[in-house]
Amino acid sequence: MRVARASAAANVVDGKIYVFGGCKEFDSSNWAEVFDPKTQTWDTLILPDLEICKNTSMIEKSVVIEDKVYVVDEEEQCFYYMPREGIWRRGIRDSKLGNRKDWCAIGKLLYCYGTRGKILWCEADELDRCEAEELNWREVEGLGILQFGSKACKRGIEESLAWKLHWTMNSFSRLSSNSRGNIVVFWKVLIPGTGKLQLWCAEISMERRSQGGGVCGTIEWTDAVSGLGPNSYTVKVLYSVSLNV
Template sequence: MSKSEEPTQEQRKEEASPEACLTQDVTLNCLARVSRMDLAALSVASKSYHSLVASSDLYKIRSLMDRTETYIYVCLLTPPPDPNPRWYILRRRKTLDASDLIPIPSLPSQPPEASSVVVLDWSIYVIGGMRNGKKRTSDVWLLDCLTHRWRPVPCMGLGVARAYAAAQVVDGKIYVLGGCRRFDPNKWGEVFDPKTQTWDTLPPMPSMPTRKEGNKNIHDSVVRDQKVYVVDGTVRTYYYSPRQGLWGCGNRGQVKGNRRDWCMIDNLVYCLNVNGSIYWFEPDEFDLREPEGMMDTKEVKGLGSLKRTLFRSRVVHFGEHLRQQWEQDKIKHGITPQTKNPFVISLELEDLLPGARLSNSGGNIMLFWDVIERDRLEIWCAEISLERRQGGDVWGNIEWSNAVMTRVPFLERYKVLYSVSVTL
């Protein structure tokens, strides 16, 4: 071999690398058996490993081999001088009875409130939101959970800015309903196809007895029978069926008190109450019936100690504009501390909304809340498994519970804006 034909130093490194001795298929099959945390460490070993670890083919193989792992991504709104939401991964330590939040790259341009967040495949989509407490946006961003890199997604196609909209995934597409500044039946819903990277308009929303045109914000939403059910700010329910291309009415959304953070687990719907309780109800409670009535909800049993802690928590997820609207409504309706209403204990917005965040994580409930003692702030997390026992009652069991963030001293509260589960 002539001197000019000798391999370069870079070529020698590549040829000497372990993965160079294996075919890519064999390498991917080997890597699929490695934990996600160890894969992150391997990704810095060489350029080849980094490319393989970030490959979607690897995670398809992990899914086929049933080697996937569930990770909790958390978004916090932190006090000034940092006005931007920050993203973290929840890490549970195996050797110690502790957990913490590991920061990952955040999106500087993310709205500080009112975005809709969904998970599709290995990506987290942040849709719309509110800036400066009053300006809605049509921007959409994607966090690639394989590489933890952000990239823009085409803006919503109707030219409508949305905040507090419903966003759910059905048949691999993202459906976004409501959240507009003004009600327009022709622009109330649209759908995003990630394969074509395009937005399409949904059929016009018809006039419904459970629909008030003055309402703009979505209270909560879930997917049931491949339909997106929405609970709007007037505590009414309606749905959109993508497979039928039809809108429909639902039952009244009021469920004996202020309930938020609805999620579906094993064909039951769970939500939080302002008193710290977790409630559940059958999904057919969404169905329209005459005469219209409240949903029949029942409390999850076995969580008495957690209820007392959640009742004192005030990690809430509303923006300054909601606070201002609440103050205006009190004046408009003549609501004062002297108002005779046995159900009104406090007129402060913080006391009227649940103080925790609830989400579905692999069939269990994942909860976040705060604990404040003097100048010490702790954000706690608990995972709760669920069991429906003979007689029909649902019981909860706290699988683990730990503080995941501590701030001493703290000047303002940290808000848990969003928490979602991603399977990798």
């Protein structure tokens, strides 16, 4: 990148990396850039009109859906860029951003994690509806066991999971998707009486009940995937990938 950035958006479309925001001056020519790995060069993108995006520096959320890059800034403004056309458009607002993290698109649905272990979803095409008041986030059903502090259990796997979640630290560390089209969540667990930290992971498949209906989640597997050092309280999971071994 041509300038240092903080709280920027970086996404890949057609093999190129698009970076928005994260620098102090919105009207800077460096505010929006694209990197071509083949030529190893950065190019400047045209800036969005102020009617679409006003004085944005920090980007809170970003996601790629159907070759469009959607971002939400610190003012809860949503806008998107269409790389093939070189066009910016204004989208819907999203309030209470602090309670919804790690946007992840699977098919025509958008997912994120909320407070206390809740996973939320909404229709991805809602992002284009700038005339609506805000995104209609709804909770994924069937995942009550993931709500931190829950002691309910029905099977052995849930009993173990409930115990681990009861000792979790804060909330999920990361929500993402994998190559099978499932949601993957990571969280840190402090093992009582030992002072040891573990990084746990769960893979969750999603099923749409019917057209216009709710979404139900099923935990496919869960386990500790790594031990963490004593000073790993701020560990971040950057990316996840599925491997067949």
